Amino acid sequence: MAHLNVSSICKSFENTPVLLDQSLEVQEGEFVALLGPSGCGKSTLLQIINGLVPADRGTVVLDGKDITGKTGAGRGMVFQGADLFPWRTALENVAFGLEVMGVGKSERLKQASHYLNLVGLRGFENAWPHQLSGGMQQRVGIARAFCIRPSLLLMDEPFGALDVQTRDVLQDELVRIWEAERKMVLFVTHGIEEALYLADRILVFSKRPAHVLRELVVPYERPRHESMKLDPLFLQLRREISDLLRHDMNA
Ligand SMILES: Nc1ncnc2c1ncn2[C@@H]1O[C@H](COP(=O)(O)OP(=O)(O)OP(=O)(O)O)[C@@H](O)[C@H]1O
Ligand SMILES: [Mg+2]
Incomplete structure (x- = not known):
């Protein structure tokens, strides 16, 4: 539990x-x-x-x-500023935690794209953080936190x-x-x-x-x-x- x-x-x-x-x-x-x-x-x-x-x-x-x-x-964490890696695309940012956990590339990109869709960012997979508005960056941050399926x-x-x-x-x-x-x-x-x-x-x-x-x-x-x-x-x-x-x- x-x-x-x-x-x-x-x-x-x-x-x-x-x-x-x-x-x-x-x-x-x-x-x-x-x-x-x-x-x-x-x-x-x-x-x-x-x-x-x-x-x-x-x-x-x-x-x-x-x-x-x-x-x-x-644990997944979301901060006030989304704190995205500027050198990673939106999708790669969301997949980051899974990468650290050792999940293979195609699997982690698949899961990341699921969460990016959930936060309403389908079509922005390859966008760089600086191309996204503050609200969109925050959505990426939320997808990134959910993507590792944290308990908390x-x-x-x-x-x-x-x-x-x-x-x-x-x-x-x-x-x-x-x-x-x-x-x-x-x-x-x-x-x-x-x-x-x-x-x-x-x-x-x-x-x-x-x-x-x-x-x-x-x-x-x-x-x-x-x-x-x-x-x-x-x-x-x-x-x-x-x-x-x-x-x-x-x-
Ligand atoms: N690394 C640090 N070194 C010294 N003092 C710190 C450090 N981090 C936090 N503090 C101090 O600890 C106290 C609590 O800070 P904290 O950031 O947890 O507050 P907060 O409740 O999140 O405030 P806010 O609502 O403004 O974000 C503050 O007085 C802050 O100055
Ligand atoms: Mg604070």
């Missing part, structure tokens, strides 16, 4: 504590959003889970395996740099792809509305050193529709989270 267990993570940078005994779990098929003020440690936590930044203490267990401090294995997707403000219209379209596309495969997702965002629209559960972090101010199970079934953003309960929850964050900032 897919499961993420992050337990008692501590991390300081130059004696400044950023994460103090941070724990969280993600269940199979669950989409969890992390909200919190700038600088509170969200990206640091994701990088620790991804194995790219070492924790001072604590463990990360994915699907029963201790992966603390290890990269690769079961780590997404760090993946739509933060996009215009509102492109972001809305990509939110719906992400949900459509996610609903087909139901990977566990940890999704960092500054958008309260985005978190409520996308996630099953939201963790609201305090300012640094981060602790969980509120855990909220989003009370909406799937599939969800744009219209829920105008629902009185949605507006009320958005307001509550916004007040909570503002109150914490001023505390």
Whole structure:
């Protein structure tokens, strides 16, 4: 059974504590959003889970395996800027993870092209990153993360740099792809509305050193529709989270 267990993570940078005994779990098929003020440690936590930044203490267990401090294995990551390799075509970027895993060329290109189609980029296989718009690059980044069939997707403000219209379209596309495969997702965002629209559960972090101010199970079934953003309960929850964050900032 897919499961993420992050337990008692501590991390300081130059004696400044950023994460103090941070724990969280993600269940199979669950989409969890992390909200919190700038600088509170969200990206640091994701990088620790991804194995790219070492924790001072604590463990990360994915699907029963201790992966603390290890990269690769079961995780796909999407960043705010798509971070594509400029010297690789869109298709080769998507296939990159499979190449690292040793999958043969024709097989990995076949799988990469499947995911490129899923994100709506059929026909752009041979495009270079600089020929793609920001939204298209982000789509390639999403296809690349899904292509390795990770157990867990780590997404760090993946739509933060996009215009509102492109972001809305990509939110719906992400949900459509996610609903087909139901990977566990940890999704960092500054958008309260985005978190409520996308996630099953939201963790609201305090300012640094981060602790969980509120855990909220989003009370909406799937599939969800744009219209829920105008629902009185949605507006009320958005307001509550916004007040909570503002109150914490001023505390
Ligand atoms: N490599 C590093 N060296 C020193 N300090 C760091 C390093 N990485 C992060 N920090 C500090 O740790 C704190 C948390 O940073 P982090 O990037 O995790 O915040 P964040 O919650 O992702 O913020 P944002 O919402 O702005 O992306 C910040 O105060 C930052 O300055
Ligand atoms: Mg960040």
